Amino acid sequence: MATRHFSLSQQPERAQRTRPNRRSLYWWSNRRRLTDLMTAFLFLSPSLLLFGVFVYYALGFNIYLSFTSWNFLSEIKTFIGFANFERMFSDQRFWRVVVNTFYYAVGSVTLSVIVGLALALLLNCQLPWRGFFRTLIFSPYVTTIAAISLLWIWIFDPRYGLINYVLGLIGIEGPRWLTSTTWAMPALIIMNVWHTVGYCMVIYLAGLSAIPRDLHEAAAIDGAGRWAIFRYVTLPLLSPTTFFLVVTSLIGALQVFDSVAVMTQGGPVDATKVFNYYIYEQAFAFFRAGYAAAVALVLFIMILALTAIQIHLSQRWVHYQ
Numbered sequence: 001m002a003t004r005h006f007s008l009s010q011q012p013e014r015a016q017r018t019r020p021n022r023r024s025l026y027w028w029s030n031r032r033r034l035t036d037l038m039t040a041f042l043f044l045s046p047s048l049l050l051f052g053v054f055v056y057y058a059l060g061f062n063i064y065l066s067f068t069s070w071n072f073l074s075e076i077k078t079f080i081g082f083a084n085f086e087r088m089f090s091d092q093r094f095w096r097v098v099v100n101t102f103y104y105a106v107g108s109v110t111l112s113v114i115v116g117l118a119l120a121l122l123l124n125c126q127l128p129w130r131g132f133f134r135t136l137i138f139s140p141y142v143t144t145i146a147a148i149s150l151l152w153i154w155i156f157d158p159r160y161g162l163i164n165y166v167l168g169l170i171g172i173e174g175p176r177w178l179t180s181t182t183w184a185m186p187a188l189i190i191m192n193v194w195h196t197v198g199y200c201m202v203i204y205l206a207g208l209s210a211i212p213r214d215l216h217e218a219a220a221i222d223g224a225g226r227w228a229i230f231r232y233v234t235l236p237l238l239s240p241t242t243f244f245l246v247v248t249s250l251i252g253a254l255q256v257f258d259s260v261a262v263m264t265q266g267g268p269v270d271a272t273k274v275f276n277y278y279i280y281e282q283a284f285a286f287f288r289a290g291y292a293a294a295v296a297l298v299l300f301i302m303i304l305a306l307t308a309i310q311i312h313l314s315q316r317w318v319h320y321q
Contacts, residue, residue, distance in 0.1 A: 049079050050116035056078055059300070065293035067253065072289050082292035092276070093270060094295070101274045103185055105253035108192040115193060116200025118240070121230075123201070134205070143194070149262035150169060152191045156263075181271040184264055190273055196252075200245055208234070212214035239318045248312055254303055275299045 004157035010246065064082055068077040119137060123130050139276050140148060155162045156177035164174030177187040219229045257276035260266060265279065266273035273281075273297065 001243060007170050008075060011168070012015045015215045050277055062293045062296055065290050066297045067294075068290045070289040072283075073287065077290075084291045085298075086297065089290065090295055093273075096270055096273055097273050097278045100185065100270075100272060101254060101256075103276060104189060104192075104256060104272075107186075107189040108196070108253050109246060111189065111193045112196045112200050113242065116245070117204050119201040120183065120204030120208060121196065121234075122300045134201070135250040138202055141194050141198045143195075145258035146262055148191065148195055149259045152187075152194075153263055177266055178266055181268055184268060184272045188256075188259055188263065191263070192253070192256070196249065200249070203241055205243055207238045211237045236319045240320060243310070243314050247307060250306065250310075251303055253254075254299070254306075 062065065065077070067079060067081060067085075069080045070077045073124050077099045123134055123137075124301070127133075154160070158164055158174065158176040158179075161174070161177070163177070167174040175183045177183050215233050216229055219233050224232070255276055256274055260272055260274055261280070264272040276299075279292045279295050279299070282288045282295065
């Protein structure tokens with residue numbers, strides 16, 4: 001059989017023909033990347049469409065309404081510039097709403113986080129029936145706010161309520177909770193803490209399970225007591241969990257509506273009137289859609305600013321492993 005021989009001048013030419021072309025590889029990689037991107041976009045398009053219509057479009061339309069005067073009944077939306085904002089910032093009722101909202105948010109979030117952490121530490125121990133108690137404490141969180149509010153209306157009843165009955169057994173005359181300008185807001189805070197403390201407990205239990213036991217054992221070997229281990233080991237390692245709970249709980253508390261609408265309707269004498277109930281009242285009771293949109297825009301900016309401040313400050317106290 002004849003054997004073909006290649007000269008030295010022909011071998012590089014053959015190697016060049018068999019070597020892959022860089023331009024073709026780059027083209028195929030870009031095409032593959034574009035195909036993956038289009039596939040991901042097709043799968044995400046239904047969610048993106050719904051999100052765009054019900055979030056971005058709604059936000060843009062609300063910003064537009066905040067500069068108009070509209071009563072929901074006519075088709076004409078009169079552009080009035082910053083008149084709604086000038087009226088808002090000069091209204092004493094608006095500033096009362098701001099104070100009430102922050103009073104409710106700070107009180108309920110602080111108590112929920114602290115009590116949730118205490119319950120998580122307790123139920124993280126090897127206690128009998130701890131699964132039952134975890135479920136019992138968490139169950140209010142999955143119950144509707146309307147049903148819970150109706151239950152707590154009876155609990156706070158000044159004559160037949162459970163709280164005043166217990167206070168009467170120890171010789172204390174209970175207040176008229178929901179009709180008192182002093183006690184109506186604390187009553188709402190107590191109800192919200194009872195509703196959300198189970199959620200905080202479950203999140204903290206997840207955070208505790210992620211802490212390595214070696215760190216606790218090492219601290220105990222070095223002579224640290226329980227309080228020192230909690231302060232210098234457990235609490236710093238739970239700081240990301242605390243940060244998450246504070247941010248999400250504060251956002252939810254600043255937007256409270258259901259419990260206020262069912263239990264107090266903003267009363268007595270605007271003592272429990274918060275942002276969302278004030279927006280509802282201005283829009284659907286007084287038909288001031290433009291003014292209500294301006295208040296909603298201010299609430300959005302406040303929540304956005306507070307969240308940004310918390311994220312910035314978290315760099316000082318949040319510690320990751």
